[in-house]
Amino acid sequence: MEFISKNVKETQKIAADLARKIIKTKNGTVVALEGELGAGKTVFVKGFVKTLGIKSKIKSPTFVLMKKYKVPHGNYLYHLDCYRIRDHKDLKIPEFKEIIHEPHNIVLIEWAERVKAIIPKKHITVHIDHISRNKRKIQISKSNRVPFPPTRLPKGSPRGRRESHSEQ
Numbered sequence: 001m002e003f004i005s006k007n008v009k010e011t012q013k014i015a016a017d018l019a020r021k022i023i024k025t026k027n028g029t030v031v032a033l034e035g036e037l038g039a040g041k042t043v044f045v046k047g048f049v050k051t052l053g054i055k056s057k058i059k060s061p062t063f064v065l066m067k068k069y070k071v072p073h074g075n076y077l078y079h080l081d082c083y084r085i086r087d088h089k090d091l092k093i094p095e096f097k098e099i100i101h102e103p104h105n106i107v108l109i110e111w112a113e114r115v116k117a118i119i120p121k122k123h124i125t126v127h128i129d130h131i132s133r134n135k136r137k138i139q140i141s142k143s144n145r146v147p148f149p150p151t152r153l154p155k156g157s158p159r160g161r162r163e164s165h166s167e168q
């Protein structure tokens with residue numbers, strides 16, 4: 001899906017629509033936000049968070065790069081900004097792998113290109129291009145390179161039973 005946003009409000013509306021769609025599925029997801037500095041990634045995240053009726057963030061001293069929010073009626077939302085890191089090795093959040101793979105979490109990642117190596121195959125990409133002072137092109141796409149991981153059942157396993165359903 002491709003959108004043209006003419007101002008901050010329009011970008012936040014596009015973000016809000018995506019948030020509502022995700023909430024409807026009752027599952028979490030990873031949203032990888034790409035785009036240069038000033039593209040509008042943080043504006044997008046704010047629009048997304050506001051729509052979910054989140055009032056305040058959960059304070060946690062371990063999370064410097066990352067903010068954690070409780071989504072009403074369920075899951076957690078994490079907002080990670082990788083601007084100050086080079087790659088996932090600089091991410092000093094030991095629990096991050098767990099967080100990103102927990103199917104009920106919503107994880108929004110700015111500068112997602114930098115932590116590409118640890119993004120689950122199944123995720124949503126939001127790519128924002130700066131067109132002019134207030135105009136942005138926003139492309140939202142789903143990635144699901146391996147929709148159903150090939151099941152390799154060990155010999156003797158009952159047919160059809162998955163040994164593992166992990167994403168990676």
Ligand SMILES: Nc1ncnc2c1ncn2[C@@H]1O[C@H](COP(=O)(O)OP(=O)(O)O)[C@@H](O)[C@H]1O
Nearest residue numbers: 005006007008011037038039040041042043134
């Ligand atoms: N259509 C638009 N969508 C998003 N931001 C916009 C738009 N037009 C102007 N802006 C401005 O661009 C800047 C985007 O900043 P920010 O969201 O922090 O960028 P990023 O997080 O991608 O570095 C803000 O100052 C915002 O007011």
Ligand SMILES: [Mg+2]
Nearest residue numbers: 041042081110
């Ligand atoms: Mg930002």
